[in-house]
Amino acid sequence: MSVRTTIYIPSPLRPYAGQHAAVEVEAATVGEALRALVTAHADLERHLYDEQGRLRRFVNVYRNDEDVRHLQRDATPLSAGDTLSIVPSIAGGAGPQQPAGPPAWATGADGLPALSPAELLRYGRHLILPEVALEGQRKLKAASVLIVGAGGLGSPLALYLAAAGVGRLGLVDFDVVDESNLQRQVLYGTASVGLPKLDAARARLQDLNPGVRVDTYATRLTSQNAFEILEPYDVVVDGTDNFPTRYLVNDACALKAKPNVYGSIFRFEGQISVFDAARGPCYRCLYPDPPPPGLVPSCAEGGVLGVLPGVVGTLQAMEAIKLILGLGEPLIGRLMLFDALGMRFRELKLRKDPACPLCGERRTVTELVDYEQFCGLPGAEQVAENVGLELSVRDLEARIARGDDFDLIDVREPQEFEIARLPGARLIPLGSLPARVSELDSSREIVLTCHTGQRSMRALEFLRGAGFRKLQNLRGGIAAWSREVDPSVPRY
């Protein structure tokens, strides 16, 4: 009975077999299998058989690890799971070029995972690169990469690393796919809006490459769980969108001696580096202290051109693969700056800072800390106090309907104000508030608003510091107003 059998072709004969390293045939015996092979690849025939149609003397054929000459030659039967290997002798018949049996890449006998015929086809363009080849592809299959953040950077990262055949991918994210993500987060489609990101990501990645193991961590990365989540991975990639998590990823990687492939974006510009504290500087060597909250806008506040994370995330994927393969020059000790508007790449040389508290000469950071506090974010007490200063959109609606006397100040940017505005709101962008504070009357009640209520809370904190007392923040901003009060106000 015929069974499906894989025949491994040695490299000298691959030019005559369409460059295939392995060919699958249906056959009941070794003779049938070889005939099927030369039927499919006619050029091979004269290399395997002499004029009389006999197998040439220097061609050795092994069923699994046995020479068929010691079995029943052409009549040797094949059963399911058997493999055949063609092993040419060195010219002159001095014996086999390699040990008997299928090669290590097909069995994994040398410790790296084996590749199947289907994988040879899938990764063919890698396999013919001498810098990758079979060994490199098997290293990718053996490798594991943790991607922190499945957003703008995480999307191209996950797609390219899965496509490349990295054996195990971990994804950390706790968000749900939002319509406003689709402009740049190419891992998701319209049908995924409202779904947890990791569910949608898993489905897309498994479709792209079913051979990749995808592990998902539907949680925020914290000082409590970071070591446990990072532990199984060879390489960590930072695709987060906030400073506390960036410092956390940096510190956890340095303390556990794992390379951290860093990427970060702002509007039209990006930064890329590889922080590997064992071999070079870390993120703290570049930025010892985080900026105070609100000084540097996030993508949600400042906007971002959708292609930008595509460029930066793809460069991170390239660096991750280079680290796995030990290929080229990793971006260790160098910071790459990408400027999309000028279309320029600039490289800065980074040095390990001897005074770095994490990786320098006198280390004071020897365990993970509270990164929200480190980055100056309000603690639980401050949050509770601020909540007391908040006003719901329903309350605002009622106050407007009653004709209450107060000033409604919108601290968004002019281009946002143009998209949508609240009735009676006056625009003073957050950045110009310090210069325009004299336009406000501290004796009157002031309600502050923005897109989602975060920037207006910072405006409130600023005004409180400037001596204003009758302040309230609109919880959820104009987005909540549109959802709960007036759907005719556009959301963005």
Added chain:
Amino acid sequence: MRITVLFFAQARERAGRPSLALELPDGSRVADARAAIARRYPALEALWPHLALAVDGVLVSGDATLHTDAELALLPPVSGG
């Protein structure tokens, strides 16, 4: 001496331009450039303590010296992803 200042990310926004040619007394240091830049662009001052600084492509501290035709890069941290 004349140097070129390169503004990145938020520094570029606060300065309203990607670069600036700046005339400084000979022997000036990065800190002197800071003072001259702050006079022109006061909005940059709040960013200064948080900038990474590079001269001719190498990360430096505020007391690094400058030279004619030096390129001083002002690099705020960015966190988007």
